[in-house]
Amino acid sequence: MPEVSLAVLGAGTVGSQVLRLLGQRADDLAARAGAQLVVKAVAVRNLATPRPDFIDPALLTTDARAAMAGVDIVVELIGGIEPARSLVLAALAQGSTVVTGNKALLAAHGPELYEAAAASGADLYYEAAVAGAVPVVYAIRESLAGDRITKILGIVNGTTNYILDEMTTKGLDFQEALATAQQLGYAEADPTADVDGHDAAAKAAILSSLAFHTRVASKDVPVTGIRHITAADIAQARADGYVIKLLASAERHADGYDVRVEPRLVPLVHPLASVSGAFNAVVVESEAAGRLMFYGQGAGGAPTASAVLGDVVAAASHKVRGGNAPAELAYADLAALPPSRVRARRCLTIELCDQPGQLAAVANILAGHDISIDRVHQRPLAAQEGQPRAAVTIMTKAATRAALDAAVTELGSLAVRIINVLTVEGND
Amino acid sequence: MPEVSLAVLGAGTVGSQVLRLLGQRADDLAARAGAQLVVKAVAVRNLATPRPDFIDPALLTTDARAAMAGVDIVVELIGGIEPARSLVLAALAQGSTVVTGNKALLAAHGPELYEAAAASGADLYYEAAVAGAVPVVYAIRESLAGDRITKILGIVNGTTNYILDEMTTKGLDFQEALATAQQLGYAEADPTADVDGHDAAAKAAILSSLAFHTRVASKDVPVTGIRHITAADIAQARADGYVIKLLASAERHADGYDVRVEPRLVPLVHPLASVSGAFNAVVVESEAAGRLMFYGQGAGGAPTASAVLGDVVAAASHKVRGGNAPAELAYADLAALPPSRVRARRCLTIELCDQPGQLAAVANILAGHDISIDRVHQRPLAAQEGQPRAAVTIMTKAATRAALDAAVTELGSLAVRIINVLTVEGND
Numbered sequence: 001m002p003e004v005s006l007a008v009l010g011a012g013t014v015g016s017q018v019l020r021l022l023g024q025r026a027d028d029l030a031a032r033a034g035a036q037l038v039v040k041a042v043a044v045r046n047l048a049t050p051r052p053d054f055i056d057p058a059l060l061t062t063d064a065r066a067a068m069a070g071v072d073i074v075v076e077l078i079g080g081i082e083p084a085r086s087l088v089l090a091a092l093a094q095g096s097t098v099v100t101g102n103k104a105l106l107a108a109h110g111p112e113l114y115e116a117a118a119a120s121g122a123d124l125y126y127e128a129a130v131a132g133a134v135p136v137v138y139a140i141r142e143s144l145a146g147d148r149i150t151k152i153l154g155i156v157n158g159t160t161n162y163i164l165d166e167m168t169t170k171g172l173d174f175q176e177a178l179a180t181a182q183q184l185g186y187a188e189a190d191p192t193a194d195v196d197g198h199d200a201a202a203k204a205a206i207l208s209s210l211a212f213h214t215r216v217a218s219k220d221v222p223v224t225g226i227r228h229i230t231a232a233d234i235a236q237a238r239a240d241g242y243v244i245k246l247l248a249s250a251e252r253h254a255d256g257y258d259v260r261v262e263p264r265l266v267p268l269v270h271p272l273a274s275v276s277g278a279f280n281a282v283v284v285e286s287e288a289a290g291r292l293m294f295y296g297q298g299a300g301g302a303p304t305a306s307a308v309l310g311d312v313v314a315a316a317s318h319k320v321r322g323g324n325a326p327a328e329l330a331y332a333d334l335a336a337l338p339p340s341r342v343r344a345r346r347c348l349t350i351e352l353c354d355q356p357g358q359l360a361a362v363a364n365i366l367a368g369h370d371i372s373i374d375r376v377h378q379r380p381l382a383a384q385e386g387q388p389r390a391a392v393t394i395m396t397k398a399a400t401r402a403a404l405d406a407a408v409t410e411l412g413s414l415a416v417r418i419i420n421v422l423t424v425e426g427n428d
Numbered sequence: 429m430p431e432v433s434l435a436v437l438g439a440g441t442v443g444s445q446v447l448r449l450l451g452q453r454a455d456d457l458a459a460r461a462g463a464q465l466v467v468k469a470v471a472v473r474n475l476a477t478p479r480p481d482f483i484d485p486a487l488l489t490t491d492a493r494a495a496m497a498g499v500d501i502v503v504e505l506i507g508g509i510e511p512a513r514s515l516v517l518a519a520l521a522q523g524s525t526v527v528t529g530n531k532a533l534l535a536a537h538g539p540e541l542y543e544a545a546a547a548s549g550a551d552l553y554y555e556a557a558v559a560g561a562v563p564v565v566y567a568i569r570e571s572l573a574g575d576r577i578t579k580i581l582g583i584v585n586g587t588t589n590y591i592l593d594e595m596t597t598k599g600l601d602f603q604e605a606l607a608t609a610q611q612l613g614y615a616e617a618d619p620t621a622d623v624d625g626h627d628a629a630a631k632a633a634i635l636s637s638l639a640f641h642t643r644v645a646s647k648d649v650p651v652t653g654i655r656h657i658t659a660a661d662i663a664q665a666r667a668d669g670y671v672i673k674l675l676a677s678a679e680r681h682a683d684g685y686d687v688r689v690e691p692r693l694v695p696l697v698h699p700l701a702s703v704s705g706a707f708n709a710v711v712v713e714s715e716a717a718g719r720l721m722f723y724g725q726g727a728g729g730a731p732t733a734s735a736v737l738g739d740v741v742a743a744a745s746h747k748v749r750g751g752n753a754p755a756e757l758a759y760a761d762l763a764a765l766p767p768s769r770v771r772a773r774r775c776l777t778i779e780l781c782d783q784p785g786q787l788a789a790v791a792n793i794l795a796g797h798d799i800s801i802d803r804v805h806q807r808p809l810a811a812q813e814g815q816p817r818a819a820v821t822i823m824t825k826a827a828t829r830a831a832l833d834a835a836v837t838e839l840g841s842l843a844v845r846i847i848n849v850l851t852v853e854g855n856d
Binding site: 031133138213274290291294295297309 | 445449453456457460461555561562563566567570572573575576641699715716717718719720721722723724728730733735736737738739741742
């Protein structure tokens with residue numbers, strides 16, 4: 001049986017699970033890849049860090065470039081931009097296949113990596129970069145290759161999904177739910193990348209690039225996080241038949257695409273509504289296949305290692321059989337749509353004085369921007385300075401994002417307080 | 429750009445959608461496959477049948493062997509065993525790649541087809557044979573290639589899922605729900621293949637062969653259909669926190685596998701519980717990835733055509749790039765477990781005389797087979813011949829299938845009527 005050589009860069013949570021499975025599953029993996037997978041070296045930052053028994057100390061080195069010299073497959077599990085970017089570029093330049101789970105690198109420098117791969121004829125795999133064990137990259141690259149994807153809607157960040165879920169089921173406020181998530185290790189001490197949506201934006205960039213055959217970088221993805229969501233927003237949404245989820249969304253329109261990350265009201269009957277806890281799920285809609293959903297664990301050492309090993313087997317199999325992995329096909333001439341061309345529904349929650357004319361003023365501003373109202377709820381709030389006050393929740397019908405934004409800006413000129421503005425999933 | 433030639437056998441619901449998409453998506457498909465896909469011939473049974481405009485009449489022929497002579501890829505969408513089997517064998521023998529959506533053929537004659545493919549070095553693709561547009565074959569063959577699959581649980585027959593869903597949401601009995609399904613075209617005039625579980629068994633055979641790297645034929649899959657399920661069973665299950673689904677189930681144990689199709693009580697919190705209507709969903713559990721779920725449309729012309737075209741693009745891409753499709757790897761030495769070694773939980777519903785000693789007799793029989801009771805409900809029924817009667821529902825803890833079967837047989841000797849015996853999903 002032929003031999004395929006590997007270098008593993010990084011032996012942290014994911015890297016050590018990859019090494020464990022490469023050892024424990026060796027016979028199975030060889031049968032499926034058609035080749036013996038031989039780890040030649042493992043690059044780590046610090047040789048003194050204690051390692052599990054299944055990592056052979058003789059393979060460890062702090063010299064990543066030496067580790068990957070001449071190997072067939074480089075598995076990059078360092079994360080972050082540098083030194084990962086330089087190492088991946090060097091690996092591709094020497095013709096090694098690269099398997100990576102590095103979403104930040106792909107979302108920021110994808111085009112550079114794809115071009116380096118194309119220049120040397122090397123392959124680049126990155127199933128583990130989006131939604132962990134959930135094989136959505138494969139599905140979009142391969143299974144739906146004969147179809148046209150019209151929309152992707154994903155819960156791709158487990159931390160924020162866990163936080164919103166805790167807020168929904170236990171009535172917690174954001175800060176309390178975040179603290180719980182941090183205690184349980186579901187959120188980092190600095191939760192910015194998760195709760196402000198940047199992690200989801202990197203995944204949205206990768207998914208939309210694949211689905212629309214174009215280049216979307218994470219910096220091009222408009223992002224709204226979940227810090228401003230309150231327990232009251234969630235309770236009101238629930239009463240209206242919705243749950244609030246942080247969604248990575250990518251839609252194809254005739255004249256362009258719309259990619260963004262934002263919390264949205266999702267109808268309770270939508271398949272994403274029941275995705276709870278730290279799970280990930282991605283809905284893919286295409287012209288022929290209709291609506292598909294992929295669901296599973298989006299993070300964690302073993303699940304992510306499973307995705308990495310799926311790529312390693314495919315990469316090794318391609319090596320020994322002489323074919324190539326599917327090329328990155330950025331052949332489509334599709335640009336981002338301006339907000340004046342994308343339609344959405346909004347749910348506005350406004351605090352106002354409970355006196356005649358106030359609601360009429362709000363309704364007039366919406367009408368002035370050609371925005372129809374779908375439903376309205378009003379509930380009394382505690383009086384302030386003797387003034388009776390009320391919270392009004394207005395769900396609009398679909399209107400352009402530009403009109404919705406302009407209306408919200410104009411509402412700011414009234415003597416009202418805008419508590420929250422959320423997009424509603426679905427245009428009907 | 430190189431050219432890849434195709435013959436399409438069959439131009440029915442799926443075949444005509446495949447031809448439509450091959451025409452409308454030609455440029456897209458060529459970009460992804462790296463080759464122009466050229467349909468050389470379309471084999472049909474009757475030239476006089478009216479066809480949609482997008483099918484070029486000049487391509488039609490009733491001679492399937494002539495149609496496929498010398499082509500690169502044969503797309504078999506005739507269905508059934510013969511002539512499909514002979515044609516697929518001939519195509520593989522001449523070295524053509526075969527793409528098929530024929531579950532019955534694969535489940536009955538899979539080994540013969542795999543061997544014919546191996547003998548000539550030809551490729552065999554069959555994503556469309558299981559769960560329509562849902563790319564679960566791909567996920568198991570490719571994405572999870574580095575992992576070890578421990579369990580597959582699928583709703584793979586839309587007809588029975590629709591019927592059970594109608595029974596659940598509208599309280600209909602089986603015959604009423606079947607009649608509705610037939611009126612709407614979701615069930616055939618002869619619904620046997622669906623409602624008796626044979627269609628699901630064919631898919632279970634294909635999925636378990638792939639997942640366990642062994643050969644499972646549909647005749648080896650024990651099958652129970654849904655004809656005996658009543659509205660009362662469903663209502664009682666719901667009250668206990670379960671919904672009844674027809675499941676294709678495949679489990680790997682240390683010393684063998686257990687594959688079967690049967691209606692089961694599924695906990696309402698299980699991701700399969702909320703899969704409604706004619707949708708399909710497959711849960712795949714593996715050691716590293718944990719639980720994944722794939723969801724989508726399991727039937728219909730366009731969704732199935734999407735899966736066929738995904739295979740066609742992969743097949744064409746492999747042709748022009750010189751590599752091979754993944755081989756069928758039946759290297760595992762795993763046999764079916766006898767029921768004495770497989771554990772399950774059961775839900776028994778029994779009608780008995782409402783008098784002292786009756787429930788004790790039932791409980792004694794269960795205890796005699798070492799079966800523990802998890803919970804019991806008793807509800808009064810109308811008296812018969814002056815005798816008060818009751819229906820008792822007993823949910824057992826996990827026991828071997830052999831013990832459960834023996835206990836049910838022994839219960840038959842009491843003066844009770846066994847209304848229903850259902851397996852409960854989950855062993856805890």
